[in-house]
Amino acid sequence: MNLLRSALHMAFMFVTVIPYTVAILVVRLFGAKGAMRYTIAQKWLKLSVDSARVIIGIRYQVHGQGNLPVGETSPAILLVKHQSTYETFLMPAIMPHPLAYVFKKELLYVPFFGWSIGSLDMIHIDRSQRAKAFAKVVEQGKALLARGVWVIMFPEGTRIPRGERGSYKSGGTRLAIATGAPVIPVAVTSAKCWPRKAFIKHPGVVDVSIGKPIPSEGREADELMCEVETWIEAEMHRLDPEAYVGQR
Incomplete structure (x- = not known):
């Protein structure tokens, strides 16, 4: 049954992404501002999350929403635990500010999905040119944060299997220090229902825990x-203890 539901949800996303992508490209052609294009994309992402709840039975609950900064232009850099594709859909659906992902440029070539994100105010980088790529992240990040767009990054860089810890890279904290924005650590237990690189999903509850803002002024990036890593991993152990049996 989970196989059938997963296939149905995948088909639903594939069919619905086409008209939403066309809508984004059309409004861009007519000079629509980034906010309108983002709103269209956000609606599809929320539709994907809602359809996962209806078709598969994947629900979510958010803890710590009150920790998010208030104010239209209050800056924030979200550093999120990355276990599956689910959180890439979920974060824009639940956050009060538009989000700008930092992602590798290869995603731009994915039909429809890549065309959509390429038409949004996101930050795509060439990982092979590290110094140049980071300079671009800082330049675009400052401009986006000044407009009230929050930057979101996955410090582990890739999806990590349930119960495991990836290597946390300091790019997100370096950006925070360069821009003066606080970092917001976020723990997500998505792999309980939507495992890494798995086609079959399972019903259940995904917990999203938002930590308190951590000021970046006067800090060292690695420290x-x-x-951030200590808070996220401790929170993951608390939210999903079954995944960490036998670990400290």
């Missing part, structure tokens, strides 16, 4: 990332 700040160590604090």
